[in-house]
Every structure is written in C-alpha cells, then in structure tokens.
Amino acid sequence: MKPEKHLPGGAIPQASLRRLPQYHHYLVELEAKGVSRVSTSLIGRELNLVPVQVRKDLQYTGIVGRPKTGYEVKELIQTIESFLGWNNVNEAFLVGAGNLGTALLGHERFSRFGLRIVAAFDTDAAKIGSWIHDKAVLPLDKLPELAGRMGIHLGIITAPAEVAQSVADRMIEAGIQAIWNFAPVRLRVPERIFVHNEDLYSSLASLSWKLAARFHTGLRHESDDLAEPEPQRSVQE
Amino acid sequence: MKPEKHLPGGAIPQASLRRLPQYHHYLVELEAKGVSRVSTSLIGRELNLVPVQVRKDLQYTGIVGRPKTGYEVKELIQTIESFLGWNNVNEAFLVGAGNLGTALLGHERFSRFGLRIVAAFDTDAAKIGSWIHDKAVLPLDKLPELAGRMGIHLGIITAPAEVAQSVADRMIEAGIQAIWNFAPVRLRVPERIFVHNEDLYSSLASLSWKLAARFHTGLRHESDDLAEPEPQRSVQE
DNA sequence: TAGATTGTTAATCGATTAACAATC
DNA sequence: TAGATTGTTAATCGATTAACAATC
Numbered sequence: 225m226k227p228e229k230h231l232p233g234g235a236i237p238q239a240s241l242r243r244l245p246q247y248h249h250y251l252v253e254l255e256a257k258g259v260s261r262v263s264t265s266l267i268g269r270e271l272n273l274v275p276v277q278v279r280k281d282l283q284y285t286g287i288v289g290r291p292k293t294g295y296e297v298k299e300l301i302q303t304i305e306s307f308l309g310w311n312n313v314n315e316a317f318l319v320g321a322g323n324l325g326t327a328l329l330g331h332e333r334f335s336r337f338g339l340r341i342v343a344a345f346d347t348d349a350a351k352i353g354s355w356i357h358d359k360a361v362l363p364l365d366k367l368p369e370l371a372g373r374m375g376i377h378l379g380i381i382t383a384p385a386e387v388a389q390s391v392a393d394r395m396i397e398a399g400i401q402a403i404w405n406f407a408p409v410r411l412r413v414p415e416r417i418f419v420h421n422e423d424l425y426s427s428l429a430s431l432s433w434k435l436a437a438r439f440h441t442g443l444r445h446e447s448d449d450l451a452e453p454e455p456q457r458s459v460q461e
Numbered sequence: 462m463k464p465e466k467h468l469p470g471g472a473i474p475q476a477s478l479r480r481l482p483q484y485h486h487y488l489v490e491l492e493a494k495g496v497s498r499v500s501t502s503l504i505g506r507e508l509n510l511v512p513v514q515v516r517k518d519l520q521y522t523g524i525v526g527r528p529k530t531g532y533e534v535k536e537l538i539q540t541i542e543s544f545l546g547w548n549n550v551n552e553a554f555l556v557g558a559g560n561l562g563t564a565l566l567g568h569e570r571f572s573r574f575g576l577r578i579v580a581a582f583d584t585d586a587a588k589i590g591s592w593i594h595d596k597a598v599l600p601l602d603k604l605p606e607l608a609g610r611m612g613i614h615l616g617i618i619t620a621p622a623e624v625a626q627s628v629a630d631r632m633i634e635a636g637i638q639a640i641w642n643f644a645p646v647r648l649r650v651p652e653r654i655f656v657h658n659e660d661l662y663s664s665l666a667s668l669s670w671k672l673a674a675r676f677h678t679g680l681r682h683e684s685d686d687l688a689e690p691e692p693q694r695s696v697q698e
Numbered sequence: 699t700a701g702a703t704t705g706t707t708a709a710t711c712g713a714t715t716a717a718c719a720a721t722c
Numbered sequence: 723t724a725g726a727t728t729g730t731t732a733a734t735c736g737a738t739t740a741a742c743a744a745t746c
Contacts, residue, residue: 242667244666245666246647246663271647307670308669309672312673314668314672323564324561327559338665401672402668410486423482425482425486427641427657428571428574429481430657431615431641431655433478433545434639435638437546438639438655
C-alpha cells in the first residue's frame with residue numbers, strides 16, 4: 225500500500241476531473257458540519273459512485289488516506305483545491321456585459337474556485353463607463369493593452385454569437401491562453417489555445433431526448449405515483 | 462449494407478448524444494450555404510472526429526446514407542431534430558428571474574431547439590407582475606396550479622443555491638418531470654425525475670487545471686509564437 | 699485481535715477506431 | 723468501370739469495477 229507516484233504529465237481522465245469539484249462540494253459540506261474524517265464509501269453513497277472509483281479519482285490528486293480511518297476532510301479539501309489550481313487565482317476578462325455577463329460578474333462564489341473576473345468589456349456606449357458588481361465596464365478596444373499590462377490569461381465570452389469569433393481573435397492577440405465560451409458557436413483558434421465551451425444546446429439535447437423518450441414509451445406519463453415513498457436520489461448528469 | 466434496426470429502447474451513448482447538436486449546428490451552416498449533400502469525412506474534418514465515429518453517431522438517429530454520395534443535408538437536419546425531440550416543443554417554467562434567468566428568457570434561439578420558456582416565477586415582489594422578454598413574472602406560489610393546468614413537464618432553476626432545493630420540491634409536486642438546474646447544488650429528487658445540472662464548477666475545474674498545468678510546465682509561458690501560422694482548429698471541450 | 703478501509707492489480711465493460719465488404 | 727463512401731464486424735483503447743493483499 226505504498227503511495228503510487230503521479231501519472232507523468234499529471235494526466236487525469238476528463239471524467240475524473242469533472243467529479244473532483246463534486247467531491248469538493250460535498251467535503252465542504254461535511255467540514256461545515258464538523259466532520260473531520262471521511263471514507264470513500266461515504267462519499268460514494270452521497271454521489272452515487274462506487275467507493276473504488278472515488279479512491280481512483282482521489283489518487284490523481286496525490287492524497288493518501290489511511291486504512292480503517294479514511295481521509296482527513298480538511299486535508300482532502302486542500303489537496304483537491306491545490307490540484308485544481310484553485311489556490312492561485314486566475315484573473316479573467318469578460319466580454320459581453322449583457323444579462324449573462326452580469327450574472328457571471330455577480331457570482332461572488334467564483335473567487336473561492338480560483339476565478340476572479342477583474343473587468344468587463346463591451347462595445348455598447350451605454351454600458352461603457354458603468355460598473356457592474358463593482359467591476360468596470362470598459363471599451364472592448366482597451367482589452368489588448370490591459371490584458372498585456374495586467375498579465376491576463378483567461379477570457380470569458382458572453383457576447384452574442386455573431387461577434388464571438390472576433391472577440392476570441394482579439395483575446396488571442398492580446399495573449400489570452402484559455403477561453404470560457406458561453407456563445408453558441410465553435411470558435412476557431414490556434415492549437416495552443418484552450419477553449420471550454422459551455423454548450424447549452426448539448427444540455428438541451430439531453431433534456432429533450434429524455435423527455436421525448438419518456439413520453440414516447442408512455443411509461444411514466446399517466447402514472448400518478450406522487451404518493452409513493454421513493455429513494456431521494458436520482459441519477460444526475 | 463442493409464439499414465440496421467434501432468437499438469432497443471433507443472439507447473444511445475451520452476457522448477453521441479452530446480455530439481448530435483454539433484453535427485446539427487454544422488449542417489445548418491452548410492444548408493445556409495446551399496450545400497445539399499455531405500459525407501461523414503467532411504463533417505469529421507470540421508469537428509475533429511474520425512468519419513466512422515460520425516457514421517456511428519448518425520446511425521443512432523436511424524438515417525441511412527448512400528455510398529459515394531453521402532447524406533442529404535436537409536434530411537439529416539430533419540432526422541437529428543426529430544430524434545432529439547426538437548420538433549415537438551417542450552414548454553418550460555423558469556424559477557428565478559435574476560440576471561441568469563433573464564438571459565435565458567431572452568434566448569429566442571431556444572425555440573428552434575424544442576424549448577419554449579412560457580413563464581418566469583420569483584418571490585421578489587418587485588419583480589412579480591413585470592414582464593421580461595414578453596414573459597410574465599409570476600409569484601412562485603402560482604407555479605403548482607399553473608403547471609398542472611398547462612401541462613408543464615420541464616422546470617428551469619436559475620434561483621440562488623440556497624432555495625434551489627425547495628424550488629425543485631415544488632416543481633416536482635407540481636408534476637414536473639425534468640429539471641434543468643443552473644444552481645450550484647446537487648438536488649435531491651425522486652428516481653423518476655430527470656435532472657440535468659449545468660455545472661459551472663466542473664467547467665472551472667477543467668479550465669483552472671489546464672491553466673495551472675500550462676504554467677507549471679512553463680512550456681508555453683514565455684514563448685511568443687503569435688507570428689507563426691498555426692492550424693486554426695484546437696481541441697475543444 | 700478483528701474489522702474496516704486503503705492501494706493496486708486484474709477483469710470487465712463500453713466507446714472508439716480499424717478493417718473491409720457492399721454499393722452507388 | 724473505378725473510386726468514394728456507406729454499413730458493419732472485429733480489434734483496440736480507456737475507464738470502470740471486481741478482487742484482494744496491506745495495514746491501521
């Protein structure tokens with residue numbers, strides 16, 4: 225039971241990477257309740273995963289547990305945060321100060337997860353010069369200079385689909401390395417740029433397919449089983 | 462090369478389901494350009510996928526192509542839309558008329574993808590009675606009655622995390638079958654309810670991990686290769 | 699100690715990719 | 723016809739799960 229050394233290059237399956245924030249979320253809850261140790265079977269019960277999978281995932285972070293006692297909650301939280309890079313804050317510029325942009329600007333909780341949006345940009349003269357959730361709305365033209373000066377590496381696009389590509393182009397010229405894209409377009413970017421698309425239409429596909437499947441089979445439609453006691457945990461995506 | 466019959470129950474891998482909207486997006490672009498036929502190698506080149514994978518995915522929709530000529534663009538679009546249930550509109554109630562809710566309410570494009578948000582609900586007296594993008598903002602208390610009367614099966618939660626669970630509970634009591642959850646909490650729901658979480662923190666995990674990895678290895682940091690011509694297609698998520 | 703839980707190797711499962719016959 | 727592309731079976735790959743020794 226010696227601790228295994230890290231995978232080279234820190235490779236980790238996407239699926240594991242997606243689960244880590246969920247563990248983190250639950251662990252923070254546990255910590256708030258004053259729980260100090262946790263086993264993978266407990267985590268697994270909460271998140272509907274088999275314990276060994278949780279263990280595998282946690283091993284990517286490099287943490288070691290102790291047989292019989294499990295893991296230290298505090299240490300585990302710390303380890304996940306540091307593995308995910310949530311300790312050193314990424315500063316980001318956001319382009320598109322519409323409703324979605326405003327919602328993200330107001331999301332104080334992001335700072336706990338390594339993200340600080342430091343300014344917003346727009347081309348709408350009515351918005352430029354205003355402040356949204358204590359962040360200045362600046363003219364888009366200022367982005368390149370400021371990004372360079374402030375060493376910003378992360379861009380968030382909440383602009384309309386039609387202008388998303390040109391926004392991305394400017395971001396990349398300005399030295400931005402990663403883009404969180406909320407516009408419903410696939411951006412064309414150089415290889416070295418990392419793009420994460422927040423793809424609402426894929427979500428919609430899952431949802432509508434599920435609903436369609438449900439009503440086509442008709443199994444669930446008319447049955448009114450609201451009164452039955454049911455397990456309070458469903459498969460979520 | 463006889464057309465294979467559908468998988469029983471219409472089973473389809475999640476990954477394929479996620480790719481279908483991307484094919485759809487590209488196909489609509491092609492159609493707009495007046496292209497009438499398409500091969501899987503063309504689609505694959507555009508989306509960075511091998512042709513056989515595209516073919517596999519498309520087969521889940523039941524479409525058949527023709528050797529040498531490929532697929533009819535129009536027919537393929539239609540088939541994907543009907544497979545995903547985008548032809549018969551799902552009407553939805555949205556709870557939480559904040560910035561994010563407002564953004565979704567204003568997203569006209571959803572209607573093309575089988576989603577119509579018919580009303581918003583909130584508990585804030587200042588918002589109740591107003592209209593957002595032509596949709597009424599109603600008191601949350603009215604939701605159960607209206608959902609029943611209008612036969613609404615889909616709920617969208619854009620309310621704050623603290624109240625998301627109680628909103629979900631009410632939705633479920635009201636007969637809602639599927640929930641699109643934008644609040645950063647895992648909802649506890651009965652088995653029969655389908656929940657799709659729009660999990661921004663997972664996204665953030667990918668992003669910050671990627672950025673951290675980049676700067677730790679240091680490979681890309683100082684190199685200023687902006688001038689180099691590079692392939693205009695990166696791996697996106 | 700006995701029992702619970704970790705770390706790790708091996709088996710299983712499912713999705714992706716390769717190979718190739720069918721066919722337009 | 724020859725060449726391109728589909729549909730399909732088989733091989734590969736990667737992630738999940740099972741099994742189990744180590745150990746607190």
